[in-house]
Amino acid sequence: MNFEACFRLLAERLRNEVIVTSAGNCSELWWEITGETERVFYLEASMSLASLLAAGIALGAPARTVVAFSGDGAFCMNPGMLLVERQLALPNLKHFMVSNRVYGSTNDLPHPFGELVDYAAIAQASGIERVYRFATLEGLSQGLDDMIAVPGHAFAVLEVEPLGRHLPSPPLDGPEVKFRFGRYLERTGGRPVFDAPVPR
C-alpha cells in the first residue's frame, strides 16, 4: 500500500481521536498532510515509546480514543511494548505499526527484520486479541471502523511501501507541542493538566 495514500485515508477518517506519532516518517507525513498542532503529540525520537506514552494518556482519559503510530524500527527495538499494552488492555488505545521495512528517518536505509518476522503474529502471541493487518487501501478502508469504533485495545500492522522522499520534521519545539496538546485536552473535557493545583 502506498504510504502517503494510507496516511491520507487515516487523516481523513480519524477526525476525533487523539494522535501520538513516533519519530521520522509518521510524524513528518502526518504533519505534511494535516498541519495539525492541537490533538497530535509529535513524539520525535523516543525510540519505541510512542504507544506507551499514548497508553498513559488513554489510561486517564477513558472517554477518548487514543491512536498511536509506531514505526517498524521502533517496534523491533521494544516489541515488549505489546506485553505492557496487553496487561493494560485499554479499550480506548489503538496502535498502528507502520511496516515500511526501511528506516524512513535515516534515508530509507533497509530494515531487515520485516522480511524475517510476522509482526501481527507477534502481537497475537503476546495475547492481544484484536490484531489487524492492512496491506491495501481497500482493506484499511473497510476494516478501520471496526478497529477504531469497537471498544477494545487493538493493534494493526500497516504494510506500506517506503515513502521514498525526505520530509521535514514538524516545525514545533517540544514545549510548544506540550502546551498545544495539553491545552487541547484540557479544553475538550480532560482533567486539568497545567492548571492542576500543585499539591502543597
Next chain:
Amino acid sequence: MSAGGADKAGRVAQRIADVAADCGISLVASLPDGWITDVIAQFAADGRFRHVAVNREESAIGLCSGAFFSGIGAFALMGASGFLTCIYAITKINYTYQIPLLIGITLRGRPGDRAKFHQSNGLYLEPVIQAIDLPFVPIERADDIARIATAYRHSRVMSRPVLVGFTREVLRGEA
C-alpha cells in the same frame, strides 16, 4: 531477612505509599530491584494506586509521561541499573517536551552493597545524574521519606523530572 526485619521493611513501604498517595500520585509503573520488592508489592496491593509492571524501565518513562497529559500523578520506580538505561528516554521525552515526572531508584553500589555486579553504579550512578542536571533527592533516613512529596512538587513546578534515591538502610527500616 528476619520476621522483624520484614515488618520494618513493610512499614517503610507503607510509609512510602502513604506519602505518594497524599501528594496525588495514583499511577506507579515499576520494574523490580531486589531492594524495592516490598515497596512494589505495597503499591501493587494498595487500592489507591494503579500499579503497572512494565517490560523495561524506559516503558515506565513513556507510560508515566503520557499519564501527565491525562492529569494523573505518576511515579516511575526502578533499580539504579534500570535507571541508567533510561537516560535517552528522559532526555528526549521529558527534557525536550518539558514533561514533569517523579522517578524513584535504588542507590545501588554505595558502600555496604555487597553485590559485586552493582559496584559500577557506585562509581557512575551519581556522576551520570549530575551530568544530565537531573534534580536528585536522596532518601537516606526515615524522616527523608516525606521528601518524596517535595520531589514530586518540584517536578511539577520546574516541568522536568526529579529523582529520588533510596538507600538500602532506609528501605530495610534501619535508618
